[in-house]
Amino acid sequence: GAVVSQHPSRVICKSGTSVKIECRSLDFQATTMFWYRQFPKQSLMLMATSNEGSKATYEQGVEKDKFLINHASLTLSTLTVTSAHPEDSSFYICSAGPESYEQYFGPGTRLTVT
């Protein structure tokens, strides 16, 4: 299958600071990438669709000014959690695929806001 990487794998930050998470497709190009959030023992919740060269599409209830998404190239999308608070602590996962119908997940980023 296709390989998707994320960086960092874990991050701890103080409340009020911003954190950037990178998602890269390593062996294919992706015009679309997806960002998810998963709380413990909960399902994956789609946050937004990242579109290369254009604005991201956010799901209802997701604050676009708090979760900034930039898809500047065909292999990289970034999610920046701005002014993070403890309730933003979660497991953030991106997905991408060589074909839209076949998505592969990155290893995830565990964010802890203290």
Added chain:
Amino acid sequence: QKEVEQNSGPLSVPEGAIASLNCTYSDRGSQSFFWYRQYSGKSPELIMFIYSNGDKEDGRFTAQLNKASQYVSLLIRDSQPSDSATYLCAVNRAGGSYIPTFGRGTSLIVHP
């Protein structure tokens, strides 16, 4: 009503048995169905996808789709302890969208 429903489990089966995981969905227009495996603390990995009614087999895994009844299942033959994980069912939104909606997952425990 939740869009994709799964029994959270845990489903416990002995090693070597067949594990049967079920998923129902509410949107009749959905066209694509996926099963993912997620180990604790890890991200999901794609096991299988199915688009047509009937069975699709891949090694020890068989996906079954019944669009009339709006359910999709995953059978794991010869279950191994390494199969112990949470299995997520995902259904693409109707209208040709490739955006999946995930169920909460079923926890499977395969005991030696």
